[in-house]
Amino acid sequence: MERVAIIGASMTQFGQRDAWIRELLAEAGQACLDDAGVSPDAVEHLYVSNMASGEFEGQTGVPNALAHDLAALPAYTARIDQTSSSGGAGAYAAWQSVASGASEMTLLVGGEKMTHRTTAEATDVIASLTHPVEYKQGVTLPSFAGLTARLYLDTYDAPRESLGKVAVKNHKNGVDNPHAQFQKEVDLDTVLDSPIVADPLRLYDFCPITDGSAALLFCPESVAREYTDNYAVVSGIGGATDTHVVHERSDPTTMGGVVNSSEIAYDMADLGPEDVDVAELHDMFTILEFLQSEDLGFFEKGEGWKAVEEGVTDRDGELPINTSGGLKSKGHPLGASGVAQVYEIYKQVVGEAGPRQVEADVGLACNVGGFGNCVTTTILEGN
Amino acid sequence: MERVAIIGASMTQFGQRDAWIRELLAEAGQACLDDAGVSPDAVEHLYVSNMASGEFEGQTGVPNALAHDLAALPAYTARIDQTSSSGGAGAYAAWQSVASGASEMTLLVGGEKMTHRTTAEATDVIASLTHPVEYKQGVTLPSFAGLTARLYLDTYDAPRESLGKVAVKNHKNGVDNPHAQFQKEVDLDTVLDSPIVADPLRLYDFCPITDGSAALLFCPESVAREYTDNYAVVSGIGGATDTHVVHERSDPTTMGGVVNSSEIAYDMADLGPEDVDVAELHDMFTILEFLQSEDLGFFEKGEGWKAVEEGVTDRDGELPINTSGGLKSKGHPLGASGVAQVYEIYKQVVGEAGPRQVEADVGLACNVGGFGNCVTTTILEGN
Numbered sequence: 001m002e003r004v005a006i007i008g009a010s011m012t013q014f015g016q017r018d019a020w021i022r023e024l025l026a027e028a029g030q031a032c033l034d035d036a037g038v039s040p041d042a043v044e045h046l047y048v049s050n051m052a053s054g055e056f057e058g059q060t061g062v063p064n065a066l067a068h069d070l071a072a073l074p075a076y077t078a079r080i081d082q083t084s085s086s087g088g089a090g091a092y093a094a095w096q097s098v099a100s101g102a103s104e105m106t107l108l109v110g111g112e113k114m115t116h117r118t119t120a121e122a123t124d125v126i127a128s129l130t131h132p133v134e135y136k137q138g139v140t141l142p143s144f145a146g147l148t149a150r151l152y153l154d155t156y157d158a159p160r161e162s163l164g165k166v167a168v169k170n171h172k173n174g175v176d177n178p179h180a181q182f183q184k185e186v187d188l189d190t191v192l193d194s195p196i197v198a199d200p201l202r203l204y205d206f207c208p209i210t211d212g213s214a215a216l217l218f219c220p221e222s223v224a225r226e227y228t229d230n231y232a233v234v235s236g237i238g239g240a241t242d243t244h245v246v247h248e249r250s251d252p253t254t255m256g257g258v259v260n261s262s263e264i265a266y267d268m269a270d271l272g273p274e275d276v277d278v279a280e281l282h283d284m285f286t287i288l289e290f291l292q293s294e295d296l297g298f299f300e301k302g303e304g305w306k307a308v309e310e311g312v313t314d315r316d317g318e319l320p321i322n323t324s325g326g327l328k329s330k331g332h333p334l335g336a337s338g339v340a341q342v343y344e345i346y347k348q349v350v351g352e353a354g355p356r357q358v359e360a361d362v363g364l365a366c367n368v369g370g371f372g373n374c375v376t377t378t379i380l381e382g383n
Numbered sequence: 384m385e386r387v388a389i390i391g392a393s394m395t396q397f398g399q400r401d402a403w404i405r406e407l408l409a410e411a412g413q414a415c416l417d418d419a420g421v422s423p424d425a426v427e428h429l430y431v432s433n434m435a436s437g438e439f440e441g442q443t444g445v446p447n448a449l450a451h452d453l454a455a456l457p458a459y460t461a462r463i464d465q466t467s468s469s470g471g472a473g474a475y476a477a478w479q480s481v482a483s484g485a486s487e488m489t490l491l492v493g494g495e496k497m498t499h500r501t502t503a504e505a506t507d508v509i510a511s512l513t514h515p516v517e518y519k520q521g522v523t524l525p526s527f528a529g530l531t532a533r534l535y536l537d538t539y540d541a542p543r544e545s546l547g548k549v550a551v552k553n554h555k556n557g558v559d560n561p562h563a564q565f566q567k568e569v570d571l572d573t574v575l576d577s578p579i580v581a582d583p584l585r586l587y588d589f590c591p592i593t594d595g596s597a598a599l600l601f602c603p604e605s606v607a608r609e610y611t612d613n614y615a616v617v618s619g620i621g622g623a624t625d626t627h628v629v630h631e632r633s634d635p636t637t638m639g640g641v642v643n644s645s646e647i648a649y650d651m652a653d654l655g656p657e658d659v660d661v662a663e664l665h666d667m668f669t670i671l672e673f674l675q676s677e678d679l680g681f682f683e684k685g686e687g688w689k690a691v692e693e694g695v696t697d698r699d700g701e702l703p704i705n706t707s708g709g710l711k712s713k714g715h716p717l718g719a720s721g722v723a724q725v726y727e728i729y730k731q732v733v734g735e736a737g738p739r740q741v742e743a744d745v746g747l748a749c750n751v752g753g754f755g756n757c758v759t760t761t762i763l764e765g766n
Contacts, residue, residue, distance in 0.1 A: 001484060046624075054438045054511060061466050061512030061627070064756040068514075068627035074643040076622035077757055078472040079464040083444050089461040092485070093476065100482035101384060102475070102620075128437060129444030131451075237485075239459035241429075244444070244451040260457040373447040374460055 004098045005224035006232045006380065007217050008036025009343045012111075014212035014331035015181040021053045021062055021113040024213040026069040028336075029109040032215035033070070037227060038105065040072040045103035048079045049090030049110030050335035055125045057113055066109060076103070083129045084284065086110060087214070087338020088239070088367025088376030094218045095237050104223055110339030111213030122209050126334070129370050131245040142206065144246055144371040145285035146198025152253050152287060153200065156302035160200055164191040165308050166286040167204045167328055173315055174325025176355040179340075181210050181331030205286040210331030214340040221383075229383075232346045235362075236271065236379035238264025242372050253302075257375030258295035258366060265364075265377040266297075273297030276379075277360035278348045279319065280341035282368035283326040292366050293321060296377070315358060323348065323356045338367030342378055349382040387481045388607035389615045389763065390600050391419025392726045397595035397714035398564040404436045404445055404496040407596040409452040411719075412492045415598035416453070420610060421488065423455040428486035431462045432473030432493030433718035438508045440496055449492060459486070466512045467667065469493060470597070470721020471622070471750025471759030477601045478620050487606055493722035494596030505592050509717070512753050514628040525589065527629055527754040528668035529581025535636050535670060536583065539685035543583055547574040548691050549669040550587045550711055556698055557708025559738040562723075564593050564714030588669040593714030597723040604766075612766075615729045618745075619654065619762035621647025625755050636685075640758030641678035641749060648747075648760040649680075656680030659762075660743035661731050662702065663724035665751035666709040675749050676704060679760070698741060706731065706739045721750030725761055732765040 010031035012024055019027070025048060033040060048063040059065075063077035082089035087110040094108040114122050127140040153160060168188050174180040186204060194203035224231045240260030243249055249256070266272055273296055281296075283289040290304035298319055299307050307313050313321035324330050324344035327337055345363035347353040365378045393414035395407055402410070408431060416423060431446040442448075446460035465472035470493040477491040497505050510523040536543060551571050557563040569587060577586035607614045623643030626632055632639070649655055656679055664679075666672040673687035681702055682690050690696050696704035707713050707727035710720055728746035730736040748761045 045622075052437055052443065054435055054508070055443075058511050059515070060435065060438075060464075060508075061753055061756060063465070064512070064624055064753060065514065065627045067624045072624075073626065074623040074639060076475075076644070076759075077465070077624050078476070078622075081443075081462040081464060082446070082460070092459075093461070093479075096476075096479040096483040096485055099484065100479040102479055102482070125437070125443075128441050129447070131448065132442070239428075239461075240457040241447055241450045241455075241460050243456065244448045256457060261459070370444055370447060373444060376459075 001099060003221045004095050004218055004234045005221045006346050007219060007224045007227050008032045009216050009346045010035050011179050011214035011340050011343050012212050014179055014210050014333060016115045017211035021057055021059060021111055022065050022069065024113060024211060025062060025066045025109045025111045028111065028213035028215040029066060029070050029107060032107065032217050036217045038217060040070045042105045043072040043075045043107045045097045045106040046072055046075045046077045047090050047093050047108045049086040049339055050079055050112060051081050051083050051086050052125050056117060082374050083369040084334050085338055085367040085369030085374055085376055086335040088378060090339060091342050091378050092237055092239055092376050095234050098218050098220055104219055106218040107215065108339060109213060109215040110336040112333035112335045113211045114209050114333060115211050119209055133245060141371055142198045145287055146201045148252050149201050149287040152290060155253060158305040162305035162309050163205055163286040164188050166283060166289045167191045169314060170283060170322045170326040170328040173323050174329025177325045177330060180325045180329050181208055182329045201285060207284050207327040207332040210333040212331060212333035212336045214336045214343050216339060216342055230350050231383050232349050232380040233383055234378065235381045236265035236269030239376040241374045244373060246371050253291060255291050255295045255372035257372050258292050261375045261377040262296045265379050269379045271362060271379065275362050276364045278323060278358050278363045279321050280324060280344050280365045281321055282366055283322060283328045284332055296366060320358045323358060341365035341367055345380045349380050384482060386604045387478050387601055387617045388604045389729050390602060390607045390610050391415045392599050392729045393418050394562050394597035394723050394726050395595050397562055397593050397716060399498045400594035404440055404442060404494055405448050405452065407496060407594060408445060408449045408492045408494045411596035411598040412449060412453050412490060415600050419600045421600060423453045425488045426455040426458045426490045428480045428489040429455055429458045429460045430473050430476050430491045432469040432722055433462055433495060434464050434466050434469050435508050439500060465757050466752040467717050468721055468750040468752030468757055468759055469718040471761060473722060474725050474761050475620055475622055475759050478617050481601050481603055487602055489601040490598065491722060492596060492598040493719040495716035495718045496594045497592050497716060498594050502592055516628060524754055525581045528670055529584045531635050532584050532670040535673060538636060541688040544571065545688035545692050546588055546669045547571050549666060549672045550574045552697060553666060553705045553709040553711040556706050557712025560708045560713060563708045563712050564591055565712045584668060590667050590710040590715040593716040595714060595716035595719045597719045597726050599722060599725055613733050614766050615732050615763040616766055618764045619648035619652030622759040624757045627756060629754050636674060638674050638678045638755035640755050641675050644758045644760040645679050648762050652762045654745060654762065658745050659747045661706060661741050661746045662704050663707060663727050663748045664704055665749055666705060666711045667715055679749060703741045706741060724748035724750055728763045732763050
């Protein structure tokens with residue numbers, strides 16, 4: 001079977017945006033087509049990664065609106081929702097559409113418009129993904145993060161400071177990302193002294209509420225060569241689910257969806273964690289970067305925190321993680337985040353990451369929905 | 384490339400159900416696995432067709448919940464939304480997952496829980512898919528249906544009674560469908576004397592608000608043979624989009640999405656409309672059955688109404704349409720409807736349609752989202 005390539009990518013400014021979801025999606029979609037030099041006429045399938053345009057904005061049917069706005073009619077369209085990992089799921093749908101032969105040119109646009117709602121309202125919409133038995137106890141995703149962070153620190157003898165260092169690292173990386181919501185460094189004291197949200201986690205352990213959109217253009221490798229000699233190949237991609245009820249997991253410091261989805265992706269790419277040169281992990285909460293870096297096989301269980309302490313995951317370290325700034329500083333517009341992760345890996349493997357560029361032939365993006373409820377792992381390689 | 388087969392199908396009772404979306408999805412999903420004799424362990428991908436569980440019920444993340452409830456973890460899951468054609472889009476996603484090699488066993492479950500909301504509330508959620516410029520004028524989908532029906536009757540000199548005969552035919556078919564919401568005949572006078580909703584359309588020209596779920600199990604043909612010697616093959620499938628703004632269409636009596644999606648499906652199947660033995664069309668409003676029967680190429684433009692008048696589309700006619708009772712009598716739980724359409728065609732081509740059985744080697748399902756905004760056409764053949 002022919003390999004699937006990515007030949008263009010874009011992302012809008014992330015942050016508080018004076019634009020509705022339709023406008024955000026159209027902005028990223030158009031920029032992606034422009035980046036690849038592809039006409040909207042050529043688009044055969046158009047997927048939109050979005051969790052909750054209906055709940056946030058009272059507007060549904062956004063893929064149809066986007067096809068219209070981009071002049072991509074009669075391209076087939078659908079919305080892919082996997083809550084906070086809708087972007088990764090969209091990448092999987094786009095890959096499948098090309099790999100199955102259904103489409104020779106698939107545009108994926110992920111986006112979310114959230115900041116017009118209060119943080120409490122937005123958190124409640126997100127919490128609607130949890131199991132009712134937990135939701136009714138008032139458990140939202142930040143609560144799970146606090147409980148898991150406490151368990152992790154206790155179990156693996158990790159210092160509280162190590163979590164703070166994830167925030168410091170990712171904010172530092174975000175300074176060089178012109179699309180990031182926060183383009184400024186924070187020091188460790190600021191993180192450790194910020195207000196408690198879910199003990200032991202504090203404000204700077206959390207990603208913000210964000211508006212934004214990102215896009216990618218997929219096609220068979222033979223078609224890619226007609227447009228460019230510098231593209232990325234999706235060499236591995238896989239998805240998996242973990243329990244809906246978080247308290248049913250035997251070890252809440254292990255994310256089964258990360259383990260299982262990455263196994264599928266590694267097998268497909270015929271690569272292992274030791275081959276990965278750069279990675280974007282889903283640091284919706286600082287603790288998640290530790291868990292994923294271990295469950296992806298980058299570090300031994302319980303040792304992810306040491307890698308951060310020792311600078312291994314810094315931009316100039318052995319395995320740079322979240323060169324984009326991560327969700328932590330870049331922001332987390334739900335449906336856009338997974339697409340923006342693959343955007344960063346694409347830019348790294350095609351050598352267009354500018355001041356964030358690291359040496360990378362192989363990159364990996366891990367997009368996590370819920371509290372590890374559903375996960376997609378994508379591996380890209382330069383051509 | 385190996386062909387994709389369907390080896391199992393199920394649908395729940397449609398109607399007013401005392402069950403939440405999670406329960407409806409699990410009921411259909413389990414019944415489908417039982418129908419095929421497949422263990423949940425074997426499921427690799429699990430797609431949920433659903434438009435608005437968040438808006439209707441405050442519950443998102445339902446694919447993850449379903450994977451949990453069916454004991455199908457760690458199967459990959461995602462939600463596919465294409466508004467009222469989410470079911471057809473789910474079938475396309477499921478087909479792509481198998482055809483691409485990503486999954487060897489894909490379960491698709493479509494469902495919606497609506498009747499706990501008032502008709503006005505439900506209609507408003509559905510209307511949120513329309514373009515804001517039309518929505519703000521108070522235009523909902525029934526309004527479009529009324530305007531289009533008037534135009535069709537005027538343009539093609541069709542009698543008002545012909546629309547009513549669609550309702551009479553589909554109600555008659557529904558009598559033999561034990562899952563249908565309305566299992567009773569209606570006579571033409573009842574239809575024509577029912578209360579006006581959107582002139583010239585009356586109450587019996589509209590499908591009801593419905594709760595329900597339906598499911599299908601997809602795998603490569605070689606895997607199908609391990610389970611059964613009587614399965615269906617997806618010989619053609621395609622999707623297309625029309626303008627988001629309905630008033631931008633040059634001829635509102637033609638549904639471009641139906642034309643374009645069926646062309647893709649016919650090409651793939653190497654078949655034409657003359658080869659179709661039975662069809663399920665999206666009769667959310669009676670007028671839509673005329674439009675689709677013409678835009679699929681079954682009848683000349685402006686002559687679909689004559690086929691109904693002449694009994695061509697009756698169960699014992701030359702081309703039976705909506706043997707299931709259609710959305711009109713079976714009901715229209717948004718995310719379930721497209722899946723239930725393919726369920727009926729599957730039952731027909733494998734010879735398991737019981738009292739509704741017609742002679743059929745080739746069947747077609749046309750699922751329409753919005754007012755023709757996005758359409759998926761699926762063609763099945765017996766093996």
